[in-house]
Amino acid sequence: MKKELHLPVMIGLVAAATLFGRVLPTWTLSLATIAASNALIALGIVVLARTGNVSFGQGLFFAAGGYGVALIANAWGLTDAVAQVVIGAACGGLLGLVIGPLIARYSGIFFGMLTLALSMVFYGALVKSTALGGSDGFNVGRPSLFGMSFTDPREADFMLYAVSVIVTGFAGIAATILFKSEFGLASLAVRENNLRVEYLGISANRVISINFVIAAVFAGASGAFALMAQRHIDPQFAYWTTSGEFVFIAVLAGNQSVAAVFVASMALELVRSFSNLYLPNTWQLVLGVFLLGVILFLPGGIGSLWIGKRRKRSTLATKEPLAEKGAAP
């Protein structure tokens, strides 16, 4: 059931989404920037979740990317948006490269707890480090692009929107290709039964590690976006509730479709800003009910709304045997 990739179509979609920002009102623009940035990190969680491991500590790489960019920006006066994203991704990726292989041996709840613990170690260190502003964090300057600086706030917002949509869009395309590749299918197999995968001659740990690094790269880049959007960074980036929100988006999206991640991220930002507007102080309540509803009624996430139907059709056509249910756990 290998579906062909409509690469030009997808690139066209990204371009259309970027140009669409021209007609969006200013408040949606910054909202969409945050949504795109969150989608990027949630995409990383989905990539990793395909191996069956949910990271509750993506805030670690998010903060690593953010702090790395902020420090370099302040030390060397580097303000270029694209360069900042690359640096953020590199910081996240390097840290992921160190941690990934160590953590790949664990699974399920232990994996989640260990990632959470590491991000809280980082949080604890950041809060107490006076050189980095402690719990208040510090500010960074306005980003520029290819030597152009933007004084008009609307232009600056659009620039950030464009960069974030394009980067996230291409990350999405890369993830789609990855999901359909041999490696992506091996990742799914690791989730189903990692012992059988090992017997087939693939190292499950290696598969998890590589996916972990990919997730870390996405998280680092996302941290760079969050930094550019807020022009401020503080240890909250690494706190566990921040990571929880990203997991939330990933669950909302499900792990079957890349597009669903963007829809979920946008939905979350809209719910948040509307409940901020109409129900101040209760947006977490709305979020919680929303999350319960999704887990209860849409166990496969938003993506299952359209992917599920297509699967069913194709399984009917090829008469694939259904996965045996109720087998020994």
Place this chain on the structure above:
Amino acid sequence: MNFFLTIVLDGLIQASWLFIVALGLTLVFGVLKILNIAHGSFYALGAYIAATAVTMVAARGLPPAVGFVAMLLSVALIASAVGLLLERGLLKMFYGRDEVVLLLVTYAVFLILEDVTKLIWGVNPIYATQPYELFGNLEFAGLYYVGYDLVLIPISAAIGFAIWFGLNRTVIGKIVLAVIHNEEMSVSMGVRVNRVYAIAFAFGVLLAALAGALSAPKISMQPGLSSDVIILSFAIVVIGGLGSVEGAAVGALLVGLARAASVHLMPQAELFMIYLIMAAVLMFRPEGLFKRETARRI
């Protein structure tokens, strides 16, 4: 020597309430296999209810001892009701799903409770200091301690012993242990596992809320309390081994002492220390210090 004693006593005081919270968390995990992120919220709930009870009693002009009793009773009552309601009304619907899914369900409960407490008690700090003077001050090895703090140590030891005794020496406890070890077999032997689940969860909530109530006179209640507590109690149960009572005790002692030691010796390393211990334990003994390794199920 005195300095060392200070650290040990401070650590014990910390460990006393941490142990009660962690006990609830580890019990719920043992029986229901749920890592309850909302556990910290129940702690906060208990603290807030206690504050309300104490202030109401104080407003009537009654002595603080009445306030102390009233706060424990009201918390016990409300917490067990909330626990039963949540288990029967909500968690039940998700049994049989992946453990990570259940983790997310409790995360949703955490989000909801976070705002519910804000709606009921507001965002400003609340205090309930009256019972704190109940036991006076004590001089101990040249240092002054608040009696209330020291009383917490035997209280938590008693609670720990009661749980251990209840689990290992009573029929109900044996049934609970049977469910922990093998749920399917227990069902086939005629154990009503649903009922055990409901009671265990309610009991876990009760323990968290009780710890909240006991520490309410010492702290200021404000938003963010729950997320700090859950992070500490996670560390404790993971260090000790999920689902183990002895582990929770040792974990609480380690975390309490580590906190006290870093506060006195190296204040900048407090949270860092605890999580470093937890990460180290997970690296070398992922099952925790006190859990026997189980055969891998395929």
